[in-house]
Amino acid sequence: MAIKQELEKKEKRTCLYDKHLQLGATMVTFGGFDMPLLYQMAGIAPEHTAVREHVGLFDVSHMGEVTVKGPDAERYVQHIFTNDIAGAPVGKIYYGMMCYENGGTVDDLLVYKMGENDFFLVINAANIDKDWAWMQQNAEGFDIDLQNRSDFYGQIAVQGPESEHIVETVLGLPCAELVFYTCKTIGDVIISRTGYTGEDGFEIYANHDYIRECWDKLIAAGVQACGLGCRDTLRFEVGLPLYGDELSEDITPIMAGLGMFVKLDKTEFIGKEALAKQKAEGPAKKLVGIELMDKAIPRHGYTVLNMAGEPIGEVTTGYHTLSTDKSVCMALIDAAYAKLDTEVQIQIRKKVFPGKVVKKQFYTKNYKK
Known part of the structure; x- marks a missing residue:
């Protein structure tokens, strides 16, 4: 029984799984799902470049969706969410976190205001079960329908500078009027304009059959299919966090430099007291950008050292960037070393490479606002 359960766990698939196999994708397990890492024999670079310069198509059906409706829907979302959605206009989207009482991060998520006391929450694939259980645990006393x-x-x-044109002409979905971080419905389809790549882009949520139809139309129109590999390089270059790397149960939004999404002037939310205390006193560790003075690539988990050779933290994500041709990383380090231009070192296998603290955004975002 245990073996069967493990096999079933490994075989979780999105509605586009067969499409990925048809395109010859290299598949990997991510967040409990079999997902495409890349489609190109030439590697991640062509997919990354397609999004930066033209347009790319991602399967993100592994993400989780939760709906909150009912008389207390807004009050409930306010209770579990660090950002402030009070009085938000219909169609507005907010980014923020759900936190534990100690300030640690349950997950980072998007909250869509679909109507009065009607919210659509988008959560990370690897956290669906955990998030759902946590949401249910904290729903007591609220008159809501949580699904x-x-x-x-x-x-x-659909991501990249040509995404608006492609969504309108190939899919026939009018989207030009959407501004950054807004959404609308077209029948049963939800379309939003957020993106996780640093480029202009749209997300389309619908039933599985409709999503498969959209995928086929976009591929037939010559849109480049893109895997998780370039999704990570793209989000990393513009300093966007990935849960499990830049946010976790042990990494608070304040430590991650995401305090702008933590509205401490709200009446209450879970974790408020701990986060307010951390912000006032200053966190012991901070997430920073580091640029190496070398072509060596800093990877997740590598140790960051001060100039005396003492450990001060570790790398959360690192690459030799495709858009800027630099070896850079994000790292969680002791706050005393977090000031810009502070000299540090990174241990890469048996060698130590010098670097300096820089801004976490390694590439300029190109959102349409």
Whole structure:
């Protein structure tokens, strides 16, 4: 029984799984799902470049979706969410976190205001079960209808400077009027303009059959299919966090430099007291950018040292960037070394390479605002 359960766990697939196999994708396990890492024999670079310069297509159906409706829906979301959605206009999207009482991060997520006391929450694939259990635990005393719709929705993301034209002409979905971080419905389809790449882009949520139809139309129109590999390089270059690397149960939004999404002037939310205390006193560790003075690549988990050779933290994500041709990383280090231009070192296998603290955004975002 245990072996069967483990096999079933490994075989979780999105509605586009067969499409990825048809395109010859290299598949990997991510967040409990079999997902495409890349499609190109030439590696990640062509997919990354397609999004930066033209347009790319991502399967993000592994993400979770939760709906919150009812008389207390806004009050409930305010209770579990660090950002402030009070009085938000319909169609507005907010980024923020759910936190534990100690300030550690349950997950980072998007909250869509779909209507009065009607919210659509988008959560990370690896955290669906944990998030859902946590949301249910904290729903007591609220008059709400809380539904986990993760199995119903498929989702694709069309990203890049040509995305608006492609969504309108190939899919026939009018989207030009959407501004950054807004959404609308077209029948049962939800379309939003957020993106996780630093480029202009759209997300389309719908039932599985409709998502498969959209995928086929976009591929037939010559849009480049893109895997998780370039999704990570793209989000990293513009300093966007990935849960499990830049945010976790042990990494608070304040430590991660995401305090702008923590509205401490709200009446209450879970974790408020701990986060307010941390912000006032200053966190012991901070997430920073580091640029190496070498072509060596800093990877997740590598040790960051001060100039005396003493450990001060570790790398959360690192690459030799495709857009800027630099070896850079994000790292969680002792706050005393977090000031810009502070000299540090990174241990890469048996060698130590010098670097300096820089801004976490290694490439300029190109969102349409």
